[in-house]
Amino acid sequence: MTATTVADRRPVSPPEARVKRWLRRIFVWVPLAALAVWTIYPMLMTLSISFKTKADVSADPGLIPANPTLDGYRSVLEREGFQSAFVNSVVVGLGTALLTVVLAVPAAYAFARFRFRGRHLLLLFTLLPRLIPGLGLMVPLYRIAVTLGAIDHLLTLIVAFTGTVLPLAVWLFVGFFQQVPRELEEAANVDGASLYSRIRYIVMPLAFPAIITVGVLAFREAWNEFNLVLGLTSSPGSRTLPYELFLMTQTTGFQDNPGQAAFAIMTIIPFIFVYLRLERYVVSGLTSGALK
Amino acid sequence: MIQADKSTLVGHSGATPYLLSGPSIIMVTALLVFPVVYAVWVSLFDAEFIGGPQEFVGLEQYVALLQDPDFMWSVGRTLVFVTGVLVIGIPLGLIFAFALSRATGKLRFLRGITIIPYLISGIATAVIFRLILNRDFGEVNRVLGLFGIEDVAWFSNPTLAMLATMLAQVWSDLPLVILLLLGGLMTVDAELLDAADVDGATGWKRALKVSIPLIVPQLVLATILLSYQALTSLGIILALTGGGPVDATRTMPVALYEAAFVDLETNKAMAIVVVILFFNAVLTLGYWLVSRRFDLEAP
Numbered sequence: 001m002t003a004t005t006v007a008d009r010r011p012v013s014p015p016e017a018r019v020k021r022w023l024r025r026i027f028v029w030v031p032l033a034a035l036a037v038w039t040i041y042p043m044l045m046t047l048s049i050s051f052k053t054k055a056d057v058s059a060d061p062g063l064i065p066a067n068p069t070l071d072g073y074r075s076v077l078e079r080e081g082f083q084s085a086f087v088n089s090v091v092v093g094l095g096t097a098l099l100t101v102v103l104a105v106p107a108a109y110a111f112a113r114f115r116f117r118g119r120h121l122l123l124l125f126t127l128l129p130r131l132i133p134g135l136g137l138m139v140p141l142y143r144i145a146v147t148l149g150a151i152d153h154l155l156t157l158i159v160a161f162t163g164t165v166l167p168l169a170v171w172l173f174v175g176f177f178q179q180v181p182r183e184l185e186e187a188a189n190v191d192g193a194s195l196y197s198r199i200r201y202i203v204m205p206l207a208f209p210a211i212i213t214v215g216v217l218a219f220r221e222a223w224n225e226f227n228l229v230l231g232l233t234s235s236p237g238s239r240t241l242p243y244e245l246f247l248m249t250q251t252t253g254f255q256d257n258p259g260q261a262a263f264a265i266m267t268i269i270p271f272i273f274v275y276l277r278l279e280r281y282v283v284s285g286l287t288s289g290a291l292k
Numbered sequence: 293m294i295q296a297d298k299s300t301l302v303g304h305s306g307a308t309p310y311l312l313s314g315p316s317i318i319m320v321t322a323l324l325v326f327p328v329v330y331a332v333w334v335s336l337f338d339a340e341f342i343g344g345p346q347e348f349v350g351l352e353q354y355v356a357l358l359q360d361p362d363f364m365w366s367v368g369r370t371l372v373f374v375t376g377v378l379v380i381g382i383p384l385g386l387i388f389a390f391a392l393s394r395a396t397g398k399l400r401f402l403r404g405i406t407i408i409p410y411l412i413s414g415i416a417t418a419v420i421f422r423l424i425l426n427r428d429f430g431e432v433n434r435v436l437g438l439f440g441i442e443d444v445a446w447f448s449n450p451t452l453a454m455l456a457t458m459l460a461q462v463w464s465d466l467p468l469v470i471l472l473l474l475g476g477l478m479t480v481d482a483e484l485l486d487a488a489d490v491d492g493a494t495g496w497k498r499a500l501k502v503s504i505p506l507i508v509p510q511l512v513l514a515t516i517l518l519s520y521q522a523l524t525s526l527g528i529i530l531a532l533t534g535g536g537p538v539d540a541t542r543t544m545p546v547a548l549y550e551a552a553f554v555d556l557e558t559n560k561a562m563a564i565v566v567v568i569l570f571f572n573a574v575l576t577l578g579y580w581l582v583s584r585r586f587d588l589e590a591p
Contacts, residue, residue, distance in 0.1 A: 227527065
């Protein structure tokens with residue numbers, strides 16, 4: 001509401017009311033500014049440090065680097081293990097997203113459309129990820145993988161991550177499938193469409209936003225997960241980015257601060273990019289995922 | 293059309309739903325349920341030396357944990373850590389959620405930005421906080437310097453290291469709290485607020501007296517959510533402080549990490565896993581009861 005409309009309605013605006021209005025605005029603006037600083041500033045500082053020389057990190061306090069350099073990024077790219085970790089992260093991320101969608105879509109369809117013994121498992125599905133977080137799985141899965149000789153295989157990571165996101169993925173798909181009108185399927189059914197073609201040509205296209213949401217969710221899980229990578233990998237060639245970044249922070253002696261900043265930025269940027277492009281699909285899914 | 297599902301949709305048999313859902317159910321059972329059962333089982337055994345023959349010892353591992361001052365220390369540190377995260381996170385989340393609920397028009401873009409820390413891995417979060425809390429060049433110390441507080445050693449002072457870890461944890465999880473509380477605030481009846489306005493309640497007074505009592509369920513859920521995120525946080529702590537200095541930030545997950553991967557005491561590690569999962573289950577039960585009681589988003 002602008003000042004003029006208020007003035008139109010109330011020709012005489014007493015000074016106290018104006019002060020009150022300003023106070024109210026300040027009470028909204030100050031926290032909003034604080035929120036923006038709290039969220040963005042740590043990342044901006046990291047971005048800034050990633051473009052500084054090692055000496056300038058302490059010598060040049062400015063947000064805009066005085067002598068911008070790509071040395072930080074170069075040191076990360078030249079780091080033994082970065083490239084394989086990057087490739088591993090992409091492969092494991094895409095693999096997890098694909099496997100999750102492939103397994104979750106049919107399961108969710110069954111839960112959404114059929115009355116069968118076992119459909120009550122859905123409730124358990126919604127609680128399991130909360131009951132059993134990745135940290136709880138780290139050591140048992142590590143021992144199991146050692147027994148099975150599955151340590152250091154990318155497929156092991158893909159399967160483990162898929163297991164942890166699957167309940168949530170199924171749950172999100174069920175919600176979506178329930179919104180697809182049953183009549184649509186019944187009509188196709190009358191026309192002779194099989195179960196497969198109903199899922200493929202009616203349910204899936206309508207659930208496209210859900211597929212994107214679940215895909216991004218699964219990718220995020222695989223891209224950011226640390227605990228399970230800690231448990232399930234032991235050789236340098238099979239790690240993913242968070243583990244490699246963790247190792248970089250553990251180097252004793254002189255810290256390569258621009259390098260660490262650059263590494264962090266490189267793990268963040270691809271995902272922020274995906275997120276910004278798909279924001280309208282993903283936000284509700286991501287948050288409901290976390291909250292449910 | 294009131295008919296059983298089977299008669300309205302054909303092209304399948306009675307086995308179809310089992311075939312469709314089977315692979316997922318098997319995956320989840322094998323990867324989530326079985327490992328926990330396995331952990332409980334292994335925690336009932338012990339070996340005299342690493343790799344030695346396994347002997348059944350019943351609950352001795354748990355008794356040993358209770359009598360182990362190092363482990364009890366980590367339980368205490370966990371309580372401090374979780375409490376600190378709540379004390380910082382809930383008021384901050386509440387203030388930000390209130391501000392966001394008033395952010396209209398062009399300011400709505402702030403809601404999109406709010407979620408970003410949640411998209412960043414714990415390790416990258418730790419790296420960011422190592423940089424901004426750095427003793428020599430960190431931005432936080434620079435700002436504190438303006439107020440005459442010089443040379444704060446965030447990572448060598450035990451109390452400050454704990455605080456730094458809490459801040460990083462809160463930063464990482466606050467988006468969930470904000471969005472949960474914001475969701476609650478958006479459902480608060482606009483008419484009720486208008487009525488309060490007429491009665492002369494404005495700004496923060498209105499927030500305190502009218503809105504907060506109405507979003508108590510969301511506040512409880514946010515509290516539980518932050519608690520279990522903090523309870524099971526390992527990457528942030530490991531990359532930020534490694535559990536130090538002098539074990540100040542050695543929470544239960546760090547103790548688990550050390551038992552499993554440093555000391556290689558598998559049986560003990562499994563017992564710690566079970567203890568952590570127990571605390572987590574208590575929180576989950578609370579979450580479930582609250583969300584059901586108030587018919588909130590969570591099932």
